[in-house]
Amino acid sequence: MSTGSTQPIERYTALALQISTNCVNTCPDRVSARAQIIENIERAGRSIASSKQFIALYGGEVPRLVVMPEYFLTGFPMGDTIDGWRDKAALEIDGPEYEALAAIATNHDIYLAGNAYEVDPHFPELYFQCCFVISPAGDTILRYRRLISLSAPSPYDVWDAYVDRYGLDGVFPVADTPIGRLAAIASEEILYPEIARCHAMRGAEIFIHPTSEVGSPNATTKEITRRARAIENVSYVISANSAGLTGTPLPAESTTGMTKIVDYEGNILAEAAPGGESMVANATIDLSALRARRQKAGMTNLLARQPFQAYADSYTQTVFHARNHLLDGNTVQVPERGEFGQWLRGNIARLTKEGLI
Numbered sequence: 001m002s003t004g005s006t007q008p009i010e011r012y013t014a015l016a017l018q019i020s021t022n023c024v025n026t027c028p029d030r031v032s033a034r035a036q037i038i039e040n041i042e043r044a045g046r047s048i049a050s051s052k053q054f055i056a057l058y059g060g061e062v063p064r065l066v067v068m069p070e071y072f073l074t075g076f077p078m079g080d081t082i083d084g085w086r087d088k089a090a091l092e093i094d095g096p097e098y099e100a101l102a103a104i105a106t107n108h109d110i111y112l113a114g115n116a117y118e119v120d121p122h123f124p125e126l127y128f129q130c131c132f133v134i135s136p137a138g139d140t141i142l143r144y145r146r147l148i149s150l151s152a153p154s155p156y157d158v159w160d161a162y163v164d165r166y167g168l169d170g171v172f173p174v175a176d177t178p179i180g181r182l183a184a185i186a187s188e189e190i191l192y193p194e195i196a197r198c199h200a201m202r203g204a205e206i207f208i209h210p211t212s213e214v215g216s217p218n219a220t221t222k223e224i225t226r227r228a229r230a231i232e233n234v235s236y237v238i239s240a241n242s243a244g245l246t247g248t249p250l251p252a253e254s255t256t257g258m259t260k261i262v263d264y265e266g267n268i269l270a271e272a273a274p275g276g277e278s279m280v281a282n283a284t285i286d287l288s289a290l291r292a293r294r295q296k297a298g299m300t301n302l303l304a305r306q307p308f309q310a311y312a313d314s315y316t317q318t319v320f321h322a323r324n325h326l327l328d329g330n331t332v333q334v335p336e337r338g339e340f341g342q343w344l345r346g347n348i349a350r351l352t353k354e355g356l357i
Contacts, residue, residue, distance in 0.1 A: 009178050010288045012064035013055055014206075016240040016281040018259040018272040019047055019068065021212070023075025023247035024089055033088040037073045037097055044068060045104045051279035052108055061284050064179050067240040068114035069259075070187045070212040071129070073097065075245055077151060082126070082334055090117040090127035093140070102138035109136045111179060113238075115186060115210035117152070120145075122165050125332045126153040131184030131210055133175055142175040146186035147195065150340045158332055159323035172198040180205045180236075180287050187211045190225050190239075193232065200233040200303060205290055209239040215257035215274040223258065227266040234294050234303045236285055237262040243277040264290050320356070321347050 022040055027033035052063045074089040091097045097116075105112040112134045117127050129152050133142035147156050155162040155171060163171065175182045183204035189195045190209055199207070207229065213222050230237045239262070242255040257274025261283040269283035294303065325343060326333045351357040 006178055008287070009064060011061055011284060011286055012179055013061040013282050014065040014067070014236075014238050014261060014285045015048075015051060015055065015063050015279060016067045016238050016259045016261055016270075016272070017044075017047060017051060017069075018241055018243045018256075018276075018278040018281060019044060019072060020243040020252075020277055021069065021072050021075050021245050023245055025075055025078050025080070025248050027088065030087050033074075034097075037089070037091075038100060040073050041097060041100045041104070044072065045100075045107075047277070047279070048104060048108055048110070048112075051282075052110070054279065055282055060282065063110060063282065065111045065113065065182075065206075065208075065238070065285070066108075067208045067238045068112070068210060069240045069242040070115045070210040071117065072114060072210070072242070073116050075248060076212070077337075078248060081337065082153065085117065086119060086127040090119045092119055093121070093143075098132075098134075098140065102134050102140070105134040105136055106138045111135055111177065111182070113142075113182075113184070113208040113210070123158060123161075123332055125334050126158070126326070128153060128155065129186060131186050131208065133182055133184070133208065135177070141177065142173050142182060142184060144173055144184040144186070145171075146189060147171070148189055148192060150344065151337070152340075153326060153335065156321075156323050157326040157335075159327070161327055161330070161332070169202065172202055174199055174202040174204045176203070180285070180290075182206050182208060185209045185229070185237075187213065188222070190222050190229060190237075193225075193229065196229045196233055196235075200235065201308070204233070204235060205287070206236045206238065206285065207233075209237055211239055211258070212242040212245070212255045213258055215241070215253070215255060220258070226260075227262055227268075230262040230264055231266040232302050234264045234290065234301065236264060236290065240281070241272075261285075264293055318356075320351060 024033040077085040118130045128145040131144040181203045183199035241258040244252040259281040260271040261269045270281045272278035272281040
């Protein structure tokens with residue numbers, strides 16, 4: 001059970017759990033899909049319990065943070081409409097699935113981080129892809145909705161209404177916890193330095209990175225940028241990839257490996273091998289060492305040396321991808337799946353004409 005401690009914990013083990021996903025794509029209805037999600041949660045709980053016990057048994061620091069892969073509960077939409085996937089796979093923020101996840105966090109005294117599709121009661125027509133952190137007390141203390149996607153609605157598509165509701169700190173949330181200041185980066189967003197940077201501007205020290213990405217022995221784009229985000233923000237990156245995706249026509253182990261923990265110097269502290277489920281990507285997080293590095297007045301302090309205001313006007317004056325695509329006045333529009341690609345093609349045509357790309 002949770003100790004409820006609020007004292008700082010400066011050294012602990014973080015675990016990026018590489019686990020396979022039994023997808024709900026072929027489930028014929030909501031009832032069967034929800035049953036599969038609960039089964040996936042229960043299996044994740046068993047993996048967390050045994051992994052934590054094994055790590056502690058062999059002399060590691062007590063595991064305090066567990067990061068799960070991207071959409072580990074459902075898989076991703078393939079062919080479903082926005083309405084169809086929302087009904088089948090998007091969680092309610094106070095629903096039974098989150099209650100079951102909270103019980104895992106409480107029973108094992110961990111901060112549990114993961115990624116799911118969910119419905120926001122203020123935008124019930126849509127769903128968002130959400131990175132979450134649940135505390136040992138069972139509270140959801142961080143909820144970051146993915147901003148950049150080619151397959152799902154995002155807060156940027158209803159930007160004015162979303163910011164009115166949550167403010168910028170709600171768009172880029174940072175949770176101040178006994179194990180450090182936590183923030184989230186969703187999957188492909190590791191490629192965009194601004195996502196991590198906006199969290200770092202709010203004090204983030206540890207980035208959770210649920211992902212479901214191509215496994216490769218080569219240095220993939222995500223692999224390169226995972227380390228770059230750690231270095232440039234003087235932060236840890238804890239990245240959990242899928243061990244495989246079953247229940248879709250895709251070859252199951254196309255997403256595998258790449259699960260790892262990267263320190264604030266870009267060093268890989270631990271990494272899981274491709275080809276199956278693994279708890280090998282666990283390592284000690286040393287908050288005192290990270291904070292000491294951030295206090296050093298030298299060239300390595302890339303974060304404190306940033307002249308943000310030098311960039312601000314360029315960002316304000318330049319539009320590559322416009323906001324509010326799904327907001328018509330106060331009315332939220334439900335997109336067709338193909339519209340996301342249409343927006344991108346329109347961006348490319350316009351920016352080419354303007355000589356910007």
